[in-house]
Amino acid sequence: MSLTHLSIKDAAAALAARKISAVELTQAHNNAIAALNPRLNAYITTTPEPALAQAQAADARIAQGNAGPLTGIPLAIKDLFCTAGVRTTAASKMLDPFIPPYESTVTAQLLAAGAVFLGKANLDEFAMGSSNMSSAYGPVENPWKRAGSDAKLVPGGSSGGSAAALAARLCLGATGTDTGGSIRQPAAFTGTTGIKPTYGRCSRYGVVAFASSLDQAGPMARSVEDCAILLGAMAGFDAKDSTSAQRPVPDFQASLARGVRGLRIGIPAEYSVAGMSDEISRLWQKGIGWLREQGAEIIDVSLPHTHYGLPAYYIVASAEASSNLARYDGVRFGARVGGEDLIDMYERTRAAGFGAEVKRRIMIGTYVLSAGYYDAYYLRAQKVRNLILRDFTQVFDKVDALLTPSAPTAAFGFGEQMNDPITMYLNDVFTVPASLAGVPAMSVPAGLNAQGLPLGLQIIAKHFDEEMVFTVAAALERAAAFSHLPTVRAA
Amino acid sequence: MSLEPATVRRIAKLARIRVEDDEIAPLQTQLNAMLDYVAQLGGVDITGVEPLSGGAQMAMRLREDTMCDGAIAEQILANAPDRAGEFFAVPKVIE
Numbered sequence: 001m002s003l004t005h006l007s008i009k010d011a012a013a014a015l016a017a018r019k020i021s022a023v024e025l026t027q028a029h030n031n032a033i034a035a036l037n038p039r040l041n042a043y044i045t046t047t048p049e050p051a052l053a054q055a056q057a058a059d060a061r062i063a064q065g066n067a068g069p070l071t072g073i074p075l076a077i078k079d080l081f082c083t084a085g086v087r088t089t090a091a092s093k094m095l096d097p098f099i100p101p102y103e104s105t106v107t108a109q110l111l112a113a114g115a116v117f118l119g120k121a122n123l124d125e126f127a128m129g130s131s132n133m134s135s136a137y138g139p140v141e142n143p144w145k146r147a148g149s150d151a152k153l154v155p156g157g158s159s160g161g162s163a164a165a166l167a168a169r170l171c172l173g174a175t176g177t178d179t180g181g182s183i184r185q186p187a188a189f190t191g192t193t194g195i196k197p198t199y200g201r202c203s204r205y206g207v208v209a210f211a212s213s214l215d216q217a218g219p220m221a222r223s224v225e226d227c228a229i230l231l232g233a234m235a236g237f238d239a240k241d242s243t244s245a246q247r248p249v250p251d252f253q254a255s256l257a258r259g260v261r262g263l264r265i266g267i268p269a270e271y272s273v274a275g276m277s278d279e280i281s282r283l284w285q286k287g288i289g290w291l292r293e294q295g296a297e298i299i300d301v302s303l304p305h306t307h308y309g310l311p312a313y314y315i316v317a318s319a320e321a322s323s324n325l326a327r328y329d330g331v332r333f334g335a336r337v338g339g340e341d342l343i344d345m346y347e348r349t350r351a352a353g354f355g356a357e358v359k360r361r362i363m364i365g366t367y368v369l370s371a372g373y374y375d376a377y378y379l380r381a382q383k384v385r386n387l388i389l390r391d392f393t394q395v396f397d398k399v400d401a402l403l404t405p406s407a408p409t410a411a412f413g414f415g416e417q418m419n420d421p422i423t424m425y426l427n428d429v430f431t432v433p434a435s436l437a438g439v440p441a442m443s444v445p446a447g448l449n450a451q452g453l454p455l456g457l458q459i460i461a462k463h464f465d466e467e468m469v470f471t472v473a474a475a476l477e478r479a480a481a482f483s484h485l486p487t488v489r490a491a
Numbered sequence: 492m493s494l495e496p497a498t499v500r501r502i503a504k505l506a507r508i509r510v511e512d513d514e515i516a517p518l519q520t521q522l523n524a525m526l527d528y529v530a531q532l533g534g535v536d537i538t539g540v541e542p543l544s545g546g547a548q549m550a551m552r553l554r555e556d557t558m559c560d561g562a563i564a565e566q567i568l569a570n571a572p573d574r575a576g577e578f579f580a581v582p583k584v585i586e
Contacts, residue, residue, distance in 0.1 A: 101566035199546035213546040239554070243547040311529040322506065329507070331579050333570035342584050347509035359508055363518070364525050366506040377529065382542030384535050389543055421521060422528050438546040463548055
């Protein structure tokens, strides 16, 4: 099999057995990126030379017999993670130029585990979006095509570059971040796999902040097992993140083979939303059937406040974004546009640096936090958020996990759904509730639609029970046996 | 509730984002669409419900009030658009 098509697990085994070298593996990916990235734009920055140096170090480490779980494994890093000495953009002009003097905790842990970084993956500006169309460095093309059409489709967002790079075989694994669905929706759009862990599981230190009470880093890969391997290296307590969970990191891989026999799987009625395509409904039914056949008990459940997830999310996330992004004022880092005085400099710098969607969210966030409107909008949204958390807490007394679709549609075309911001927001209708509650959730590819595009199913479990998510996801993966390949991919 | 052009200007001022005259009308439309959308929260019964402010199901962690990092002025200033010695430089604030 081609080196770029390997799973992380198989690549690690081949490296350990000295059948391949880390340099060969990295060079194969560097070549694939050189050939396809000019078209797909999955990476904002590529780092072929440092990657080869890391690969040489990996080969030396393997030769010494002290390889880590990811030694020599080439990864794409979402360009929201600060990487020491390597330009970090958050896909915004605002941070041009910004070269972090420090490494994020998650990427530092991946490096310690021996990983090779191929480059920084494209995303929606400041991770705000569901299409990757808002990147200041241009959109990402989804490697998948509708049958008989060459129209460019979006890879989803915000981790669209990570997802496209995985699907096109431009990396073996990737980091993503998920605030309202930014790992799960692009995974669903590209036939890849991604998990948003429990809030607090992975450190936020060194991840450019969007909405701090929702932001969570997680792995994206081409199998459930590869996600489990990556999460094992990314997760863990970090004193530098005030909301980092002081909990041991379980052996996630051990949960994959447990099987779903006897597990209670909840099917929430509220996720059957009006306007959901028949294809998505049928896929959901298929997923229910697969789990039932493997011995799970299927239980109809209700999460009554689901419908209010999106509006609550857009208030909470925008409010936190307006506060977090106040730091971009042209004083300490990033771009500066001169003005008549200090205030004028701030205003001109921010007008030039932020894109349209980021400005809209900052302004909505500013409004809902402003005097006279705080109670009506922000405080109310926080209370609704508590009701959504309560929905999940109550339902997990009755079931072990929930099964839902990952997104209401398959990947859409460049320029579609761009008419108004609300249409774009509806992409996240199935992913936002788990984000608000902070519970872990994963998307696995489960089939193709009539046009040949991948569709995903989402598994949600209670706080810190990623093992349950992996157990159910692995069962779905075995049943779905998804082996389709995108049109645009490395050899 | 609908935002007036003057309110859009006030929000932009609070957010420290310069907005040109021809941007006001489209912003007004888009921000109003967002506010119309989130208005549905008004229909939720939130009587007696506490606000949930954080994502973590834990109490805030405290640490010893001691210095644990520092003396890295060059690193902190490395990305500054303008500096004067060991300081960030900005346009004159006081005449």
